[in-house]
Amino acid sequence: LAALPTELRECLVLRELEDLSYKEISEITGSPIGTVMSRLWRARRSLAQVARGSPA
Amino acid sequence: MTDTSNGPMQSHNDQEMAFLIQAEIDGELSPADAARVAAHVAASESGAALRAELLAVSGRIRREAPRFTPPDDFADRVRARLDAATPALASGTGHGRARFRLPRPSWAVGSSFGAGFAIAAMLLLIVMPPRSREDLPGSVVADHVRALQPGHLLDVISSDHHTVRPWFDGRLDFAPPVKDLKEIGYPLRGGRLDYLVGRPVAALVYAACPHLIDLYVWPAGAPSIESSGQRSGYNYVRWQQDGMQFWAVSDLARDELATFVRHWRTG
Numbered sequence: 001l002a003a004l005p006t007e008l009r010e011c012l013v014l015r016e017l018e019d020l021s022y023k024e025i026s027e028i029t030g031s032p033i034g035t036v037m038s039r040l041w042r043a044r045r046s047l048a049q050v051a052r053g054s055p056a
Numbered sequence: 057m058t059d060t061s062n063g064p065m066q067s068h069n070d071q072e073m074a075f076l077i078q079a080e081i082d083g084e085l086s087p088a089d090a091a092r093v094a095a096h097v098a099a100s101e102s103g104a105a106l107r108a109e110l111l112a113v114s115g116r117i118r119r120e121a122p123r124f125t126p127p128d129d130f131a132d133r134v135r136a137r138l139d140a141a142t143p144a145l146a147s148g149t150g151h152g153r154a155r156f157r158l159p160r161p162s163w164a165v166g167s168s169f170g171a172g173f174a175i176a177a178m179l180l181l182i183v184m185p186p187r188s189r190e191d192l193p194g195s196v197v198a199d200h201v202r203a204l205q206p207g208h209l210l211d212v213i214s215s216d217h218h219t220v221r222p223w224f225d226g227r228l229d230f231a232p233p234v235k236d237l238k239e240i241g242y243p244l245r246g247g248r249l250d251y252l253v254g255r256p257v258a259a260l261v262y263a264a265c266p267h268l269i270d271l272y273v274w275p276a277g278a279p280s281i282e283s284s285g286q287r288s289g290y291n292y293v294r295w296q297q298d299g300m301q302f303w304a305v306s307d308l309a310r311d312e313l314a315t316f317v318r319h320w321r322t323g
Contacts, residue, residue: 001121015082016117019229019256022084041078044113051113 001047008043011036077107081114083251087198094205111211119226192253193294197287199250200270200305203259209268210261211248220247224258232258232273233300235323242269242316262316264308269316272303284310293317 001009007029014025026033073096079085080093097103203209212223217234224232227249236244245261250272257274282295291313292305304317 001117012117013121016114017121017123021254022079022082037075037079040082041075044078044110047113047117048109051116 003050004043004046007031008039008046011039012043012047015040073103074106077103078110081107081110083256087202090202090208091205094202094208098205115227193285193287193292195252196272196292196303196305197290199252199259199272200290201288203248203250203261203270204268209248210246213246215244215246217244220244220260223247224249228256228258230275230300232260233298234260235320237262237316237319237323240319240323241265242319264306264312264316267306267308269304269306269308269313271320272305274301275299276301284314286310295321297321 001012004012010029011025011031014020014028015022020028022033022036025031025036029036031039073093076085076089076093077097080090085093097107212220214220214223215236215238217236221231221234224247232247234244234247238244242262242264245263245268247261248259250257250259252272253274255274257272260271260273262269262271276296276299280294280296280301282293284291284293286292290305290307291310292303293313294301294303295317296302304313304320306313306316308316
């Protein structure tokens with residue numbers, strides 16, 4: 001998590017640890033919902049790649 | 057479906073479905089769209105693998121990521137500093153309410169993400185906000201129907217309540233009571249994480265051959281009386297017990313579902 005770019009980590013923490021909806025994350029970060037979805041996707045893929053042992 | 061991590065080689069349809077799968081596990085889709093995703097996942101090995109991987113990442117973060125619990129006076133201290141720093145906002149004369157934002161570096165949007173953004177924008181048309189509490193029976197029944205789609209019913213498969221209950225640790229901020237009623241004809245099939253009333257909830261699945269019963273559990277809010285009803289041909293019973301809110305939903309007949317609830321409450 002700490003290695004993720006801040007904007008990706010921010011969305012992921014708000015979603016996974018704070019259980020906020022896309023709309024709520026959008027409001028907090030000031031980003032469009034589409035951007036929230038894209039950042040969540042990139043964050044999760046990065047972590048999945050790390051978990052598989054390949055470079056993120 | 058191809059690997060969606062490398063933009064240039066994938067089709068827009070693949071990436072759209074990947075975003076849909078992600079939105080589905082985040083509980084952001086309507087029942088109809090969730091059912092469409094479930095059908096795709098059931099028929100696509102790579103789609104199922106992607107969903108499993110996203111769930112694994114989600115579960116691991118929730119189990120292992122450190123959580124910060126602020127001290128009790130944290131909010132007061134922040135407000136005091138905010139008041140001191142921005143008297144106009146604190147006195148209500150500002151044009152908007154104060155909002156905290158984490159510091160973010162400037163971010164140049166790479167061209168490889170352009171298509172992703174466009175697709176995400178299109179997906180906004182089908183990503184739904186959580187339903188209102190006023191339509192809670194409809195939401196709960198819709199979730200039950202969605203869970204009956206292939207691949208949706210169970211995240212943890214076990215008839216042992218000693219296995220099912222710990223599975224929710226780290227995934228929920230409460231410990232749902234889990235009972236096995238096998239001896240009286242309602243064996244526990246497992247459980248799953250769901251999203252209702254704007255929060256994650258536990259869903260316990262019981263068999264009542266040949267029917268299935270979803271028992272949703274989350275911490276009770278305002279006190280409410282026990283009630284029952286029907287939506288779209290499915291019966292539900294809701295009640296509060298030991299500080300928890302329960303909803304039992306099934307295609308069982310009304311009196312049969314009431315019997316299950318009676319056994320569960322006293323079991």
